[in-house]
Amino acid sequence: MDLMVFLIPAALFLALLGLGAFFWSLSAGQYDDLDGAAHRILIDEEDDA
Amino acid sequence: MAHAALAGEIGCPSGLSPASDDASSADPSAFVRRDAQGRDTLELMVQGAKCSGCIRKIEGGLLALPGVGDARLNLSTGRLRVAWRPGALAARDVTAALTRLGYGASAFDPAEAVRRIDEEGRALLRRLAVAGFAAMNIMMFSVPVWSGDGEMGPATRTLLHWISALVAIPAALYAAQPFFRSAWRALRVRRANMDVPISLAVVLTLAVSIAETARQGDHAYFDGITMLLFFLLIGRYLDHRLREQARTAARDLLALQTVTASRVEADGRVNAVASRDIKVGDRLLLAAGDRAPVDGVVEEGDSEFDCSMLTGETLPQHAGVGTVVRAGVVNLTQRIVLCVTAAARDSAIAELARLIEIGEQGRARFVRLADKAAALYVPVVHSLAALTFVGWLWGPMALRALGFEAMDVDARVALLNAVAVLIITCPCALGLAAPAVQVVATGRLFKRGVLVKSGDALERLAQVNVAVFDKTGTLTRGKPRLVSAVDADTLLAAAALARVSRHPLSRALVEAAGPGAAAKDAREVHGEGVEAGPMRLGRRSFAAPQAADSDDGAMELWFADGVRPPVRFAFADAVRSDAAQTIAALRKRGMRVELISGDRRAAVAAAAREAGIEDWVAGASPSDKTARLAALRAEGKFPLMVGDGLNDAPALAAAHASASPGTALEASQAASDIVFQGEGLSALVEAVDVAKAARARVVENLLFSALYNIVAAPLAMAGLLTPFIAALAMSSSSLIVTLNALRLQTGSKRLWT
Structure with missing residues (x-):
């Protein structure tokens, strides 16, 4: 029973952290070009000399 | 350069999209804006970018230009944003670089593109x-x-x-x-x-x-x-x-x-201006390949015009000084100077725009299935909840009056049960029923190269029972194609001359011959043809004056090399290869098919015969087309209009549902519900099939939601509902509706026959 006092806030805090991360990614424009993001991972790092 | 191997390749490296060959002649410099960091920026719409190779080619190619600081392509929307140091290069260099890479690009008016996010x-x-x-x-x-x-x-x-x-x-x-x-x-x-x-x-x-x-x-x-x-x-x-x-x-x-447009100023300089800034009396320079943005009169020069977008006529028309030019026609061969007689908003186009608007108003009256369901659902749910409250509150009293044993319940329990009804009947499944299906359906069609512009479009498409086709550019490819059999050497020799000309017949000849080099000293003799030394390609009177006239009315080019007898190339605006098949497939689905065109009788009759259409009308004006659609609607039919020209746009807007090929003019695409890419018409049949399947899924989902409510509502009214049951019922009904929608994704084999 005592444990719940810590566990419930801890669980809520972790979930809020996830929610905050989602909000950040949304406003950072990470959802604006979903097709492009899927293809960009296939592009090798440029090594032009 | 790291990607030397890529340098020669044109267009999408994965071959997902054909390379674009038309150079964009419009100067985008009127659309350049200075951004917060003091850089010049330009927004472009890129055609043909499909894969990671395209991203790398386009972004890499532009960043290699001097002064370009940023180039970012959004693959989902096809928009490209380029920023460069002011003065380092001209806006035209950016579009020229894209053309070199094999992608079509057109500039965006930033005023229209503001709300990007x-x-x-x-x-x-x-x-x-x-x-x-x-x-x-x-x-x-x-x-x-x-x-x-x-x-x-x-x-x-x-x-x-x-x-x-x-x-x-x-x-x-x-x-x-x-x-x-x-x-x-x-x-x-x-x-x-x-x-x-x-x-x-x-x-x-x-x-x-x-x-x-x-x-x-x-x-x-x-x-x-x-x-x-x-x-x-x-x-x-x-x-x-x-x-x-x-x-x-x-x-x-x-x-x-x-x-x-390129405006010729009083001092002879040429400036790029946006078409809405053109005034009456301005003098515009129209290079070969340019589309006239406004109405005007030819002041200098002598050229040929392609009016097919306005009238449906495939043959180019000659235009000299004094010829009246209507907005939308394309200048084919020579540069001319145009004196503007009407600003953009008063041009012939504006009248078409008005017709489009009227058509779209009619379409706005369409009520979506989900909204129809909601109209039924709302009063029922509210009465049920009210009935529950009243029933629990006064029910026991009424029962006692009838001589039964009954215990009074307090108002709290009555309210609790009424709320339980509201919760359990809440339209979760109803809210997901239509959108989930439409997302899956449009996604599936998108992969087939069909862009569906809205969810209602799918619902309307599912209802159509008459298909009305335009001829030029829709049933046909809209471009002449070589139809006579000629030996390969002659063809190559003639094509070497044709390569320097923009005339549609020359382009068709080049297309038939395949890639090759242009003849060295070839020059175009305006209005006649092309000559290179002793070789001549062009009109009969120019290339082979002694040859006998063969009057079958076909479009023709004559080729003479000065040694052998002259050769005649005949062309026709051929019906798309799968047109007859598509029309048969539409018929099999219970649709009546009609052809209505602005072109000449003989041309329309030939196309109708080849495509297997019995009902056809020739010489129809834009208002004739809308009148035909109105008549069909009055008969209680749901017409589908398929067209590509500016003259089709009002009809596209007036039809119950409309489709245009990806080659159609922007105005026609804007007025259409669906736009299909590719050479064939068969995508239309798939669109109709998917729309019908989607409608069936939506109806199933709505029926399921109703069934669920019929079972759940009495439970709640009887006061048997617990939070556990409510949570279970709601999530499972939403899941079932979504899974049913996903069936569309996998049901491809059964759909296309």
């Missing part, structure tokens, strides 16, 4: 995330309450309820705002939409649950209400995304329409 969609996603967060966390407190039934003391249970309330109240009030606002808007005009019962359920459920928690009661619906909002917001977001797609497509087209 979909703020409303982001806000909905945020609310969706909050509702999801609340639903999951409250479930963490609810599961112990459900499973610990009997073992858990009331103190622990109430503590868990209070913590749930702490999460649920702010989350629900925040997440439900779109529903509150929409319900309020509807109530203010004394109407009820789906959001009225939703809002009522949210507010009442929260209030009753708080009251129950305060008196240490058994049942609190914090879990149910947040989950409900979560599911509803998913449906709302999907719906929003579809509408946004349609709006963006329309806006992109509008932005593209604002083409630039």
Whole structure:
């Protein structure tokens, strides 16, 4: 029973952290070009000399 | 250079999209804007970018230009943003570089492209995330309450309820705002939409649950209400995304329409101006390949015009000084100077725009299936909830009056049961029923190269029973094609001359011959043909004056090399290879097919015969076409219009549903519900099939939602509903509806026959 006092806030805090991360990614424009993001991972790092 | 291997390749390296060969002649410099960091920026719409290779080629190619600091391509929207140091290069260099890479590009009017980020969609996603967060966390407190039934003391249970309330109240009030606002808007005009019962359920459920928690009661619906909002917001977001797609497509087209023109100033300099800034009396330079942005009269020069977009006529028309030019025609061979007689908004195009608007008003009256269901659903649910409350409150009294034994219940229980009805019947499944299906259906068609512009478009497409085709550019390719058999050497020799000309017949000859080099000293003799030393290609009178006239009326080119007898190349605007097959497939689906064209009788009759269409009309004006569609509608038919020209645009807007090929003019694409890419017409049949299947899925989903409510509502009315059952029923019904929608994705084999 005592444990719940810590566990419930801890669980809520972790979930809020996830929610905050989602909000950040949304406003950072990470959802604006979903097709492009899927293809960009296939592009090798440029090594032009 | 690291990608030397790529340098020679043109267009999409994966071959997903054909390379674009037309050089964009409009100067985009009128659309360059200075950004906050003092750089010049330009927004472009790129055609043909499909894969990661395209991203690398386009971004890499542009960054290699001197002074370019930033180039970013959005693959989802096809928009490219380029920023460079002012003065380092001209806007034209950017489009020229893209053309070299093999991609078509057109500049955006920044005024039209401002609202690039979909703020409303982001806000909905945020609310969706909050509702999801609340639903999951409250479930963490609810599961112990459900499973610990009997073992858990009331103190622990109430503590868990209070913590749930702490999460649920702010989350629900925040997440439900779109529903509150929409319900309020509807109530203010004394109407009820789906959001009225939703809002009522949210507010009442929260209030009753708080009251129950305060008196240490058994049942609190914090879990149910947040989950409900979560599911509803998913449906709302999907719906929003579809509408946004349609709006963006329309806006992109509008932005593209604002083409630039080259204005000749009094001092002889040529400036790029946006077409809306053109005034009467301005002198415009129209290079070969340019489209006239406004009406005017030819002042200098002598050329040929392609009027097919306006009249449906395939043969180019000659134009000299004094010829009246209407907006929308394409200048083919020589540069000319045009004196403007009407500004863009007064041009012939404006009259067409007015006709389009009238057509679209008619279409706005279409009521979507889901809205029809909502209109039935709202009064039923409200009466049921009211009946439950009244029944529990006064039912026992009435029973006693009839001589039965009955215990009075207090108003609290009556209210609790009424709220339970509102919760359980809340239209989760109904809200997801249509959007989930439409998202899957449009996604599937998109992969086939068919862009569906809205969810209603699919519903309207499913109803069509008459298909009306335009000829030029729709049933046919809109471009002449070589039809006579000639030996390969002659063809190559003639094509070497044709390569220097923009005339459609020359282009067709080059297309038939394949890649090769142009003849060295070839020059175009205006209005006659091309000559290179002793070789001549062109009109009969120019290339082979002694040859006998063969009057079969076909488009022809003559080729003489000065040694052998002259050769005749005959051309025809051939019907697309799969046209007859497509029309037969549409017939098999119970559709009547008609052909209505502005072209000459003989040409239309030939195309109709080849495609297998019996009902055809030739020489039709744009208003004749809309009149035909109106007549069909008056007969109670649902016509589908398929067309590509500017003269088809009003008809496209007036039809019940409309489609245009990807080669159509922007205005026609904007007026159409679906745009299909590729050489063939068969995508149309698939679009109709998918639309029909989607409609069947939506109806199934709506029926299922009704069935679910028929089972669940009596349970709630009888007071048998617990929060556990409510949560289970709501989530399972939403899941079933979504899974049913996903069946569209996999059902491809059965659909296409």
